[in-house]
Amino acid sequence: MTRVLLGLLFVSSLLCVYPSRPLLAQENPYFVTYDHNLEEPGNLEIEYFSTFGTQRSGNDFHAFWMEFEYGVNAWWTTELYLDGQSTFRDSTIFTGIKWENRFRPLKREHLINPVLYVEFEHKSDADKTMKEGEGHDVESDFLTPNSELRKGINNEVELKLILSSNFKGWNFSQNTLAAKNLANSPWEFGYALAASRPLALKASATRCRFCRQNFTVGAEMYGGLGDRYSFGLKNTSHYLAAVGGWNLSNGWTFRLSPGFGLNDDSHKFLLRWGISREISGFDQMIRRMFGGKS
Amino acid sequence: MMPSSLRFFLAVAGLTMLVTAASTRSSAYGASNAVPQWFRSDVYAELGKVPDKDRSRINPLENDPQGVVAGRILFQDHCSECHGDDAKGARKGPSLRASEVQKATPGTLFWILTNGVIRKKMPSWSKLPEPQRWQLVRYVKSLGTD
Numbered sequence: 001m002t003r004v005l006l007g008l009l010f011v012s013s014l015l016c017v018y019p020s021r022p023l024l025a026q027e028n029p030y031f032v033t034y035d036h037n038l039e040e041p042g043n044l045e046i047e048y049f050s051t052f053g054t055q056r057s058g059n060d061f062h063a064f065w066m067e068f069e070y071g072v073n074a075w076w077t078t079e080l081y082l083d084g085q086s087t088f089r090d091s092t093i094f095t096g097i098k099w100e101n102r103f104r105p106l107k108r109e110h111l112i113n114p115v116l117y118v119e120f121e122h123k124s125d126a127d128k129t130m131k132e133g134e135g136h137d138v139e140s141d142f143l144t145p146n147s148e149l150r151k152g153i154n155n156e157v158e159l160k161l162i163l164s165s166n167f168k169g170w171n172f173s174q175n176t177l178a179a180k181n182l183a184n185s186p187w188e189f190g191y192a193l194a195a196s197r198p199l200a201l202k203a204s205a206t207r208c209r210f211c212r213q214n215f216t217v218g219a220e221m222y223g224g225l226g227d228r229y230s231f232g233l234k235n236t237s238h239y240l241a242a243v244g245g246w247n248l249s250n251g252w253t254f255r256l257s258p259g260f261g262l263n264d265d266s267h268k269f270l271l272r273w274g275i276s277r278e279i280s281g282f283d284q285m286i287r288r289m290f291g292g293k294s
Numbered sequence: 295m296m297p298s299s300l301r302f303f304l305a306v307a308g309l310t311m312l313v314t315a316a317s318t319r320s321s322a323y324g325a326s327n328a329v330p331q332w333f334r335s336d337v338y339a340e341l342g343k344v345p346d347k348d349r350s351r352i353n354p355l356e357n358d359p360q361g362v363v364a365g366r367i368l369f370q371d372h373c374s375e376c377h378g379d380d381a382k383g384a385r386k387g388p389s390l391r392a393s394e395v396q397k398a399t400p401g402t403l404f405w406i407l408t409n410g411v412i413r414k415k416m417p418s419w420s421k422l423p424e425p426q427r428w429q430l431v432r433y434v435k436s437l438g439t440d
Contacts, residue, residue: 037421074417109409169423201423205360280375
């Protein structure tokens with residue numbers, strides 16, 4: 001496993017220094033919520049994200065994941081995730097892998113735009129990335145040592161309905177989630193809401209890194225909604241987070257998000273950050289590797 | 295040792311991404327020696343499908359002195375990969391200097407930018423704020439025909 005991870009990290013590093021043409025990534029600043037904007041066809045985005053979380057009556061943790069996001073079509077984006085975590089005074093472990101697909105069913109832009117999301121997860125109980133709020137996930141789940149948590153392996157399918165609007169420079173997004181452990185477990189539910197806006201709507205007439213239009217700020221809120229047998233807010237965790245993103249014209253994007261738990265079942269504080277690079281023309285690069293013409 | 299199910303999953307996911315990446319162009323243009331899609335006359339047909347009320351929209355930045363220059367930077371960042379650095383077209387996208395495009399109203403081009411032509415791989419650019427889409431329209435209209 002370590003060799004696979006090191007290999008992927010090596011390839012990712014090479015791709016990140018690959019001199020692709022100028023490109024402003026124009027990414028949203030969200031960590032949990034999805035909007036309806038898919039990856040441009042043929043582009044690959046390599047992303048690294050971290051989450052530092054506090055833990056009452058236990059050890060704080062640092063969870064991290066890598067994403068490889070590829071635009072297959074203007075209506076289909078596929079994404080591969082590798083997840084891991086370090087629990088302070090415990091250990092650092094690989095926690096799982098996810099494969100996600102997002103489909104845009106409508107040809108035109110509407111006031112509210114739906115996107116269908118299907119994900120397969122192969123992960124251990126030690127997963128602490130908190131990429132979504134679902135079911136009855138609560139803070140106390142993370143008190144068990146990694147050596148015990150990593151023994152529980154889950155194969156899970158996750159479905160989302162993403163609804164999103166771009167209106168007067170704002171993006172408003174709402175995600176409804178249903179997840180099913182393929183073992184004999186009930187469907188679990190969750191939600192995410194978000195809004196964001198660039199600091200300036202017009203582009204500057206000069207190329208610049210610190211122009212206001214390169215910065216996007218907003219907020220997101222997410223949490224679990226119980227499961228099929230106990231739907232509701234009881235024994236669920238919820239978070240509210242400020243989000244900020246900085247898009248650079250060479251394809252790099254930086255994101256930062258301090259978040260706060262909204263009830264006693266939530267972690268008190270989460271600090272998330274991420275860095276990503278969008279590589280244009282990845283499809284042509286691969287074709288050249290296989291002997292095709294560019 | 296990696297569990298066999300995880301190895302299988304990794305292999306399937308990795309292969310799918312590679313195959314889709316490798317096949318993206320061939321699915322758009324057919325065999326490698328086929329005529330690129332943008333040579334076909336119907337590639338500009340989408341311009342004729344724009345609703346009348348959108349077609350007649352006026353560019354609010356028509357008199358913005360910096361509109362064209364800002365639009366050119368946006369074009370380089372978001373459009374040149376497919377339409378070429380000089381907007382004369384490339385393997386992925388058609389020429390924007392064609393008379394069909396240059397004769398189109400600003401509202402028509404704005405509508406195409408906003409909605410994309412999803413089935414023909416032109417993504418929607420609604421994630422760019424409206425003023426930036428209008429700046430792009432200013433730049434495209436400033437190019438003129440070949």
